[in-house]
Amino acid sequence: MRIKIAITGKGGVGKTTLSGTLARLLARDGYEVLAIDADPDMNLASSLGIENPPKPLADFKDLIQERAGAEGGAFIYNPKVDDIAGKYGVIGPDGVRMLVMGTVDKGGSGCMCPASAFLRALLRHLMLKEKSAVILDMEAGIEHLGRGTTRGMDLMIVVVEPGARSLETAERIKKLSSEIGVKHIAAVINKGGAGKVNDRLEELGIPVLGEIPFDQQLMQADLEKRAPIDEGGEAVNAIIKIKEKLMETVEEIRKENEQSKK
Numbered sequence: 001m002r003i004k005i006a007i008t009g010k011g012g013v014g015k016t017t018l019s020g021t022l023a024r025l026l027a028r029d030g031y032e033v034l035a036i037d038a039d040p041d042m043n044l045a046s047s048l049g050i051e052n053p054p055k056p057l058a059d060f061k062d063l064i065q066e067r068a069g070a071e072g073g074a075f076i077y078n079p080k081v082d083d084i085a086g087k088y089g090v091i092g093p094d095g096v097r098m099l100v101m102g103t104v105d106k107g108g109s110g111c112m113c114p115a116s117a118f119l120r121a122l123l124r125h126l127m128l129k130e131k132s133a134v135i136l137d138m139e140a141g142i143e144h145l146g147r148g149t150t151r152g153m154d155l156m157i158v159v160v161e162p163g164a165r166s167l168e169t170a171e172r173i174k175k176l177s178s179e180i181g182v183k184h185i186a187a188v189i190n191k192g193g194a195g196k197v198n199d200r201l202e203e204l205g206i207p208v209l210g211e212i213p214f215d216q217q218l219m220q221a222d223l224e225k226r227a228p229i230d231e232g233g234e235a236v237n238a239i240i241k242i243k244e245k246l247m248e249t250v251e252e253i254r255k256e257n258e259q260s261k262k
């Protein structure tokens with residue numbers, strides 16, 4: 001199965017924890033995994049257990065040139081994960097390949113244009129092996145969604161924590177989804193207190209993949225810059241279950257897509 005998912009939500013809800021852990025779990029299941037840090041906070045590396053993250057794409061001077069080719073030229077024509085990760089990324093524990101987008105240049109235009117365009121083109125043309133996964137850890141909030149990087153993703157997972165603002169973000173993402181080219185959205189509830197959140201997500205028509213309890217061990221892992229999966233604990237166990245549900249969901253989406261092609 002080929003899996004392309006984007007993970008989004010309000011700031012600090014647990015996007016990076018979920019992205020990094022899912023990436024490692026899928027890699028352990030034998031998937032070729034490409035994890036992309038598109039969050040300007042750039043924490044995905046530690047959640048994957050990578051000590052030395054790669055240089056951000058935004059710092060590669062040749063990108064601007066490649067971007068020129070990206071929208072139809074030769075460079076980005078069917079690139080392979082290995083080629084891209086070899087050139088711009090690193091390989092971490094369990095063989096997860098990783099790329100970093102880069103920080104927003106607040107002093108300049110305030111946009112990661114070349115890196116963003118590169119990523120958009122990359123995601124559109126990337127040649128994925130039969131058993132492979134792309135996991136995109138997105139920037140917080142929704143303002144960036146207009147950049148179109150999520151177009152072509154199978155599923156967008158919105159991480160929601162109990163709280164009105166986090167639910168509002170989920171609601172706005174759901175409303176925007178067709179405009180940003182995402183057909184399928186699902187939620188993961190993080191940090192406990194799922195009851196009411198579950199009801200609201202149901203009202204919104206957002207299926208819930210699972211719940212991650214509040215877990216002190218995650219904070220410990222974070223403090224010590226260890227990957228949650230290497231720390232273990234209740235939250236990681238919950239993410240293992242979420243991964244199973246995710247696989248079922250992606251399989252359903254794939255079948256649905258095949259049906260609609262017929």
Ligand SMILES: Nc1ncnc2c1ncn2[C@@H]1O[C@H](COP(=O)(O)OP(=O)(O)OP(=O)(O)O)[C@@H](O)[C@H]1O
Nearest residue numbers: 011012013014015016017140191213214215218222
């Ligand atoms: N279930 C949980 N229990 C306890 N702590 C958690 C849980 N989930 C995440 N955290 C902690 O919350 C903090 C934020 O998590 P994380 O970095 O994954 O969120 P994020 O949405 O990616 O944040 P940002 O928007 O800043 O990139 C981290 O310190 C993490 O260890």
